[in-house]
Amino acid sequence: MDLSFALQQLVYGLTVGCLYGLLAIGYSMVYGVLRLINFAHGDLLMVSAYIGFFGIVIFNLPWPVSFAGAIALTALLGILIDRGAYKPIRKSPRINALITAIGVSFLLENLALVTIGGRPKSFPTPQFVSGSIVIGDVSIPTLSVWVFVVTLVLLAICMAVVKRTRIGMAMRALSRDMETVMLMGVDKDRVISFTFALGSALAAAGGIMWSMKYPAVEPFMGVVPGLKAFVAAVLGGIGSISGAAMGGMILGLAEVFIVAVQPEWSGYRDAVAFFLMIVILLTRPTGIMGERLPD
Amino acid sequence: MALYRDRILTVFSLFILFSFLTYADSNFGHYTLRILQNIAIFITLAVSYNLINGVAGQFSLGPNAFLAVGAYTSAIFTLSPEEKLRSFIIEPMLWPLSVISVPFAASLLIAGIVTALVAILMAMPVFRVRGDYLAIVSLGFGEVFQVLANNSMSITNGSLGLKGLYPYTNLWWSWGICVFTVFCTVRLVNSSYGRAMKAVREDETAAEAMGINAFRIKTFAFAFSAFFQGVAGGLLAHLITTISPSLFTFMFTFNLLIIIVIGGLGSTTGSIIAAILITWGGEALRFFEEPANLFGFQYDGVPGMRMVLFSVILILVMLFARSGIMGRSEFTWEGFLGWIKNKLSAMKV
Numbered sequence: 001m002d003l004s005f006a007l008q009q010l011v012y013g014l015t016v017g018c019l020y021g022l023l024a025i026g027y028s029m030v031y032g033v034l035r036l037i038n039f040a041h042g043d044l045l046m047v048s049a050y051i052g053f054f055g056i057v058i059f060n061l062p063w064p065v066s067f068a069g070a071i072a073l074t075a076l077l078g079i080l081i082d083r084g085a086y087k088p089i090r091k092s093p094r095i096n097a098l099i100t101a102i103g104v105s106f107l108l109e110n111l112a113l114v115t116i117g118g119r120p121k122s123f124p125t126p127q128f129v130s131g132s133i134v135i136g137d138v139s140i141p142t143l144s145v146w147v148f149v150v151t152l153v154l155l156a157i158c159m160a161v162v163k164r165t166r167i168g169m170a171m172r173a174l175s176r177d178m179e180t181v182m183l184m185g186v187d188k189d190r191v192i193s194f195t196f197a198l199g200s201a202l203a204a205a206g207g208i209m210w211s212m213k214y215p216a217v218e219p220f221m222g223v224v225p226g227l228k229a230f231v232a233a234v235l236g237g238i239g240s241i242s243g244a245a246m247g248g249m250i251l252g253l254a255e256v257f258i259v260a261v262q263p264e265w266s267g268y269r270d271a272v273a274f275f276l277m278i279v280i281l282l283t284r285p286t287g288i289m290g291e292r293l294p295d
Numbered sequence: 296m297a298l299y300r301d302r303i304l305t306v307f308s309l310f311i312l313f314s315f316l317t318y319a320d321s322n323f324g325h326y327t328l329r330i331l332q333n334i335a336i337f338i339t340l341a342v343s344y345n346l347i348n349g350v351a352g353q354f355s356l357g358p359n360a361f362l363a364v365g366a367y368t369s370a371i372f373t374l375s376p377e378e379k380l381r382s383f384i385i386e387p388m389l390w391p392l393s394v395i396s397v398p399f400a401a402s403l404l405i406a407g408i409v410t411a412l413v414a415i416l417m418a419m420p421v422f423r424v425r426g427d428y429l430a431i432v433s434l435g436f437g438e439v440f441q442v443l444a445n446n447s448m449s450i451t452n453g454s455l456g457l458k459g460l461y462p463y464t465n466l467w468w469s470w471g472i473c474v475f476t477v478f479c480t481v482r483l484v485n486s487s488y489g490r491a492m493k494a495v496r497e498d499e500t501a502a503e504a505m506g507i508n509a510f511r512i513k514t515f516a517f518a519f520s521a522f523f524q525g526v527a528g529g530l531l532a533h534l535i536t537t538i539s540p541s542l543f544t545f546m547f548t549f550n551l552l553i554i555i556v557i558g559g560l561g562s563t564t565g566s567i568i569a570a571i572l573i574t575w576g577g578e579a580l581r582f583f584e585e586p587a588n589l590f591g592f593q594y595d596g597v598p599g600m601r602m603v604l605f606s607v608i609l610i611l612v613m614l615f616a617r618s619g620i621m622g623r624s625e626f627t628w629e630g631f632l633g634w635i636k637n638k639l640s641a642m643k644v
Contacts, residue, residue, distance in 0.1 A: 035427075037427045037431065085610055085614070094427060095354050095426070096617060098427050098430060099613050100609075100610055100613040102609075103606045103607075103609035103613065104606075104610060106549060106602060106605075106606040107603060107606035107610065110599045110600075110603045110606060111603055113598065113599035114597050114598075114599045114600055118598070118599075219599075223545075227434070227435075227438070230431060231431075231435070234428075234431070267445060267446040268442055268446060270438065270442050271439045271442040273435075274435030274436070274438055274439050277432065281420070281432060282420055282423055
């Protein structure tokens with residue numbers, strides 16, 4: 001494997017990795033606060049892709065408006081899912097919440113199937129993301145540049161919100177000790193809603209970029225990325241934002257490089273994530289950046 | 296005395312089931328018989344899935360993996376060498392497998408044993424973690440098995456799948472295995488092993504303090520449940536006669552999860568009732584998805600409608616009726632007779 005080939009694969013791997021990372025942050029934040037695997041999180045990627053698609057193709061909205069709308073509506077949906085499905089059972093055993101989350105995920109997928117239909121819709125690619133930049137032997141797709149930049153900006157915003165604002169402080173406190181935080185007069189439900197909104201918005205941004213990269217929008221498109229993003233969150237240490245982003249990168253690179261080194265293994269690409277997860281849970285259950293032990 | 300009475304009543308109700316099946320076999324149409332067989336297979340699956348999720352309290356999401364292993368193992372062992380030669384067009388089948396062909400009963404037994412062995416191997420990584428991590432790891436295994444089935448061309452024929460299986464599965468096979476599974480599971484749950492599983496479910500640390508080897512008991516429950524899921528997979532394969540990796544997706548696990556949640560996590564009786572309800576109901580609701588002409592209006596049918604309904608039911612059960620139909624209680628003749636007595640005395644007054 002020569003250098004330019006390796007660099008080329010690096011570009012591809014990082015692009016996919018950024019998208020996994022964006023999704024993983026949402027999983028990680030919700031898990032950090034509620035100890036709930038939000039199974040429906042991956043499907044938010046699908047919802048946002050559909051909203052973006054309809055905004056552009058049916059309502060003829062300009063790109064930025066359509067994307068902003070998709071992100072805002074998906075964030076709202078995230079809040080609604082929490083209020084409707086998770087809030088009523090916050091006090092019951094965690095497995096019940098997990099079952100409900102699986103139900104919500106199937107509901108979203110099948111509602112999309114029933115109302116929109118199963119035939120994949122081709123997502124229109126805007127002019128400014130097509131083409132690629134060639135440096136030496138390595139060609140960097142313009143889309144990849146956008147994905148890096150958008151991911152880094154969103155990651156920075158997210159970190160700033162969690163580390164520097166009052167509500168971010170409340171989030172971090174909630175993830176440590178919910179009872180005490182409530183005694184301090186923090187409105188728990190507001191913080192949880194905010195967590196869902198933030199995570200869903202990141203998933204929505206990821207969803208739009210995902211459908212630019214793989215322009216087939218269909219009801220079940222969020223399942224596999226969702227599962228892999230969860231693996232990425234575990235990999236990085238669930239509850240940690242930078243860990244989730246890093247986990248996403250590692251997963252993306254691992255998937256791309258395994259296929260690049262051993263082309264005949266390309267069929268096993270989807271199994272890499274789970275293999276990595278099993279290894280990491282066996283050797284270092286708290287993930288790379290994690291602090292807590294899963295109970 | 297009560298023990299004798301219960302045994303007689305059980306034998307008697309089995310006799311009623313037997314007579315009903317004899318009647319059904321000669322009088323019911325092909326479609327109804329198919330539904331009856333599906334019900335039996337789903338009871339087998341749900342009861343054994345409930346053992347690990349409800350009784351032992353280990354929330355596994357991987358029964359589709361066991362089902363796939365069982366279905367493939369049994370199918371590989373019943374296919375005739377000529378049929379294998381014809382099916383495996385891209386890559387020839389691995390040598391010893393390509394010439395072996397055994398009777399159906401033996402293939403089911405092998406399927407069960409192989410699946411149980413797979414479960415024992417899986418138990419090591421899976422039971423290192425608990426709770427929702429366990430759910431995700433077992434789900435991961437489900438996905439991995441699908442990828443494996445798609446890629447090991449010389450064993451599973453990849454995405455082409457295995458075709459032309461002889462339809463060995465009939466009413467007697469499916470209901471016979473079903474009754475056998477329920478019998479074994481009930482005996483297990485009422486034994487000291489069953490009580491150990493419940494102890495682990497309630498409090499693993501306390502159970503260990505009482506001298507229960509939690510890992511071993513969980514592995515045992517996992518393997519026991521996998522054995523019957525593997526056998527059920529074999530039955531299913533020889534009922535639909537064509538299997539491919541896309542058959543054993545997470546959708547299957549989701550259906551089983553709905554069944555055991557609606558029946559009441561931890562109740563074998565509940566799993567049986569819910570398996571009947573959901574399998575039969577799923578067929579009855581099929582009209583939603585098929586085109587029909589209603590009072591002159593053309594209704595195109597909406598595929599996916601049933602799954603929407605099932606997911607809503609699942610969410611509603613979790614939100615408002617968490618204990619399901621049976622909670623954790625079981626059917627007993629004692630309770631049943633008492634219930635009838637109550638009804639009768641209420642009618643007299």
